[in-house]
């Protein structure tokens with residue numbers, strides 16, 4: 001019987017574990033967290049899925065990935081990628097970037113994987129999201145990520161998977177034929193295959209400073225689960241020659257209220273106000289388009305400000321936005337003032353600068369119809385930076401403000417894999433016995449293709465297990 005070790009019990013690890021045990025393997029899951037706290041990021045997400053139905057990915061799925069395919073890619077290598085994979089050179093196989101093999105498999109297997117999760121007891125529906133304006137379609141598992149973790153953990157246990165909680169994977173053991181097992185905090189375990197599904201390195205300040213930069217001191221995981229992801233899975237594979245993939249210098253950014261300790265205290269209402277930095281000045285277009293498509297780039301601009309922080313300033317007109325509260329998920333109340341001077345004092349911002357910013361912004365707003373639930377083109381005139389939609393004066397007390405920082409939802413840097421989630425080495429060869437899925441495999445560059453990370457974990461966790469058990473799709 002094939003023995004498969006899986007590191008991590010988020011969506012990638014649990015999909016791999018259930019799939020492997022259903023394929024007849026002996027399966028051991030190694031998980032650093034205690035039972036009930038396990039599941040990493042997956043435990044805390046609502047798990048939006050960029051699908052237009054249970055069986056088809058959203059219309060913009062492939063195009064969005066291709067538009068964010070990684071740096072200035074080399075056309076001489078890209079041209080090879082239209083051939084059969086077996087004809088690619090070692091350079092192409094180990095190339096960092098969004099490769100068509102992975103993207104094609106991802107899009108093709110998303111539907112069948114969701115149907116397989118459905119058979120495991122999960123339900124999916126088009127439920128409301130936190131986005132007030134949207135561009136793409138999103139399906140959700142009923143009960144969110146917690147339901148994914150709990151349902152799949154139980155299904156794995158019922159099928160005979162062994163869980164070793166509070167056990168940390170440290171390094172790989174290798175022999176002449178590739179990977180032979182894993183060293184853990186409680187000893188060495190031999191295996192025919194190891195599937196690394198231990199997340200990214202959002203919980204490791206040293207790796208964040210090294211790859212993302214010293215400003216990463218101002219980043220924190222968007223929820224408690226990310227703190228468990230300290231990058232060992234990625235590092236142990238790089239140590240034996242794995243090729244990197246995904247932008248190691250970047251991460252998925254989300255705007256959150258730093259005062260709040262709830263999971264994902266996102267502030268998605270910034271398109272209806274202005275953002276100012278510690279100097280009391282605007283620094284970005286707060287409303288280039290729908291919030292779901294633009295929140296990451298706006299958050300990156302916040303991260304670039306001194307101290308990595310900005311404040312959303314709104315006035316009584318915010319109440320004209322129906323149900324704006326759904327986009328404001330902090331458990332902390334806004335900071336208030338009856339005048340701009342009061343508000344500046346409450347926020348410890350320079351009062352004269354804030355007043356000047358608001359005066360110039362208000363003077364640049366023009367008359368026009370305000371449509372809060374769709375892009376309305378109500379833009380400022382003659383202001384730099386502009387505000388492209390929903391621009392109305394901010395002059396009606398009470399004034400309300402929220403501090404916003406960039407959260408690190410997950411890091412982009414990971415391992416290069418092929419369509420079976422086999423880890424590829426720097427010479428384009430699959431490392432025998434080694435697989436990676438979920439955040440541990442890197443695929444993202446530029447702007448994150450939103451609502452695809454949970455799907456990535458499910459699809460490639462299953463792909464890895466099927467291949468390790470000799471059943472390829």
Ligand SMILES: Cc1cc2nc3c(=O)[nH]c(=O)nc-3n(C[C@H](O)[C@H](O)[C@H](O)COP(=O)(O)OP(=O)(O)OC[C@H]3O[C@@H](n4cnc5c(N)ncnc54)[C@H](O)[C@@H]3O)c2cc1C
Nearest residue numbers: 008010011012032039040041042048169228438439453454
């Ligand atoms: C609040 C929030 C909202 C999000 N919203 C969405 C969304 O709507 N849609 C979407 O697609 N994505 C979303 N994401 C991102 C997505 O949830 C994650 O990227 C995805 O769930 C990661 O799955 P994973 O299995 O790769 O990693 P994780 O779920 O993070 O699991 C990794 C596991 O590995 C364990 N581990 C780590 N290191 C070791 C080690 N050395 N030894 C043993 N165990 C180890 C961890 O404890 C953890 O249990 C969100 C994330 C959060 C936190």
